Amino acid sequence: MTSSVNVPYFPDPPEDYSRAYIAEVTRAFSLFAGQVGNPGQGRNTFTVFTNLQQNDYALEEGTIYRQGNVVYITVKDTSSPAGVTATASTGVVTVVIS
Numbered sequence: 001m002t003s004s005v006n007v008p009y010f011p012d013p014p015e016d017y018s019r020a021y022i023a024e025v026t027r028a029f030s031l032f033a034g035q036v037g038n039p040g041q042g043r044n045t046f047t048v049f050t051n052l053q054q055n056d057y058a059l060e061e062g063t064i065y066r067q068g069n070v071v072y073i074t075v076k077d078t079s080s081p082a083g084v085t086a087t088a089s090t091g092v093v094t095v096v097i098s
Contacts (some may be wrong), residue, residue, distance in 0.1 A: 042095050056080050 008028040014021055052066045056074045059065060063074045072080060 006035065008035075 008031045010028050011021065013026050018026065049064065049071070050073070052064065053059065054066060056063075056065050056072070059074045061074050061076045061095065063070055063075065067080070074080075
């Protein structure tokens with residue numbers, strides 16, 4: 001697996017540590033942490049999801065979850081709690097067999 005994250009340059013330490021050196025290392029590490037924390041774009045030909053949550057409780061938008069054998073994606077301001085069903089009927093149907 002390859003990564004698209006470019007590791008920033010971490011300078012070699014000087015003989016005597018200085019404030020400027022520590023600032024440079026901190027800046028490089030902050031850049032690296034920002035790159036790793038940004039998921040960026042992705043394209044996969046094969047993905048396996050294990051142990052998916054079975055409802056959208058406390059998931060951020062865009063997170064996948066499953067209900068039964070169906071996979072869903074969370075959408076902002078839309079709830080999809082597990083185990084909620086509804087049935088409705090209108091009118092009467094009469095079946096006559098002759």
